[in-house]
Amino acid sequence: MKNNEKSAKIGKTFEAELPAGYAQVFHINAKDKKIGILFNAVALVIMAVVVVLAAIPLFAFEVEFTESTSPMLLITYTVFFVSLIAYIVLHELVHGAAYKMLTGEKLTFGLSWSCAFCGVPTVFTYRKTALIALAAPFLTFSVLLVPVAIALFFVHPLLYIACATLFALHLGGCAGDLYMMILLLFKFKDKKLLMKDTGPEQFLYLPESEEQRDK
């Protein structure tokens, strides 16, 4: 009932089965060796760039680490690793929350050698639903971590570095989500597009006539 009410408000968010006339137009598997390595390499480059950029204010303000930093260093390491684990779990939960709100269907969560994942494997979500679920953690944690990092800059430089590093890992970790978002925003703009997201794998489908028109 709840889902019907939602459908009335924002239009159909998903299909329980692939409608007749649809054909698969794209497939990616994060567990595939080449894809997994490629996306983690891209993630590392993004992280490195963000870390370098985040270090600029430390030099600009000539921040010095002259005080006895060892207890502070231990605190910072602990806070950082706890935050990192929490972040990985929360990132997937935010995907899950978006999928759950928009479809009400059963979710899948997991961890593979190349990534953590969340999917809604039994249904085919429309483009808009897919975009919201893909963008949710990227937007949520970007909006959260940037002001926190700026605030921590004035609390302690080590805490700032920890938060900036977490932000860098967040952006790098979103490489796969960002790639799918770019595909949906610029390549597959048809709102009739359906995505099946099993977690590590994403499949895209279009009505057959339109797939031919695109070619």
Ligand SMILES: [Zn+2]
């Ligand atoms: Zn993600």
